[in-house]
Amino acid sequence: MELWYTEQHTDNVRFSIKVDKPLYTGQSEFQRIDVFNSKEFGNFFTLDGLMMVTQKDEFIYHDMIVHVPMATNPKIKNVLVIGAGDGGTVRELTRYATIEHIDMVEIDKMVVDVCREYLPQTACKLDDPRVHLYFEDGLKFVRTKENTYDLIIVDSTDPFGPGEGLFTKEFYGNCYKALKEDGILVNQHESPYYDEYAKSMQRAHKRIKEFFPICRVYQAHIPTYPSGHWLFGFASKKYDPLTDIDEKAWNSLGLKTKYYNTDIHKGSFALPNYVKELLAEAGE
Amino acid sequence: MELWYTEQHTDNVRFSIKVDKPLYTGQSEFQRIDVFNSKEFGNFFTLDGLMMVTQKDEFIYHDMIVHVPMATNPKIKNVLVIGAGDGGTVRELTRYATIEHIDMVEIDKMVVDVCREYLPQTACKLDDPRVHLYFEDGLKFVRTKENTYDLIIVDSTDPFGPGEGLFTKEFYGNCYKALKEDGILVNQHESPYYDEYAKSMQRAHKRIKEFFPICRVYQAHIPTYPSGHWLFGFASKKYDPLTDIDEKAWNSLGLKTKYYNTDIHKGSFALPNYVKELLAEAGE
Structure with a gap:
């Protein structure tokens, strides 16, 4: 017998992984959660059948969502993380001794529980004393905050289902308000390659641009996400990630990373x- | 009925494309050739079942294999292209009025014939008067040349089957000899992501390094190749693509490109x- 996990990247494209063993299947209040073990990618977990994290390459996503803002402003102390139930983003953040406080708001407690059991590689720093876990809707949580955070990381699912609210104008406006005057917002920004993802990317970019004076997009190679060409949004009130990056400061920290470097x-x-061109279209 | 083209990227990973219509199937002296039509990628062609070119994203590969060396040395006049039967590399080269002579050596005439018929988007400049087509083994062709070319582009299949010889030490040594004293060699360099491809990449890098003083690797997002994270090798006797790039000269040409820009x-x-780290290991 052979068991294959197949994700439909578009109506016309499929990506399949040979599964050695299904490890967990559950249905939370919000979504279906599955964990599989595979030879190629180690353990991987999916939400509503969509790939979230694999042991083999989670380092790419987590390096790029955390170290880019941290190298841009090494003085970041107070961080809000929305989503990120697998724990990988918090793991990378806790490597900075300079960070004093991390609020992590994940809507689905079951995701965290499952990742603690099956993905200890990512869910290993959730008990760090600086980390404060809230199992709530990030959209509501951020509404109550003002001038509080140096950095907000939106590590969400796609813009449908439970993650939908995290791509709205209201949400981005509230993030702006919740950030200090030199605050940075980083979010996963979908892919430019297939039309349906590119449209989400354009919509998100257009909405973020309405609030933030500095608004850039950066990319990484993430082979287990649709097209493997994945984008992140970098929005900021003050810092430009290209000119304000403090290479010397970041390199002097001596953090060992498998993907990220200042180049x-x-x-x-x-x-x-x-x-x-897609971004310019969206910004018009 | 549904028809799906499936490529086995590794023993444990599959990539599948919904096919609207198979357009051509043939067996040459060297390999099996197929052309399919699909909604997502337009026409695409495969050799021995492996993806070579799609209408949707061939611009990425061809931009990156041609414009990187051309922007590094705008004085390139005499070019040798090995493989590249689909014609896309030659199409991009012929956009430079400064190029005087292009030898294209493709082992399999049937690939060129099929691409002329089914992929006119790439095979559109093979009749340019500067282009000289040879249906021969590139490995043998280059043996006979000395101090002749400003640029050699190796646009080959993977390092097994007909393309195998184009990854050997003998071949790279002959390329060195065939290049002028400021010559550049660019080749497709596989992917770093899956072990079997990474090993080919390391082997190629190690062999090229034995001949060329400047030896770099660069990357592009090519979603239809295994992992989508694809590498190119840039080897040179004189020019460093990072410091010698003439941005002003290239931008003043006014070439419209969908992927490449000097940033x-x-x-x-x-x-x-x-x-x-994989490259450093190979270079030791």
């Missing part, structure tokens, strides 16, 4: 012309 | 740490 930080903001 | 040129050489 790739700068290189990741150099986008293909077709992506630049 | 992405520089950014594409910024590699993830895990790729740098």
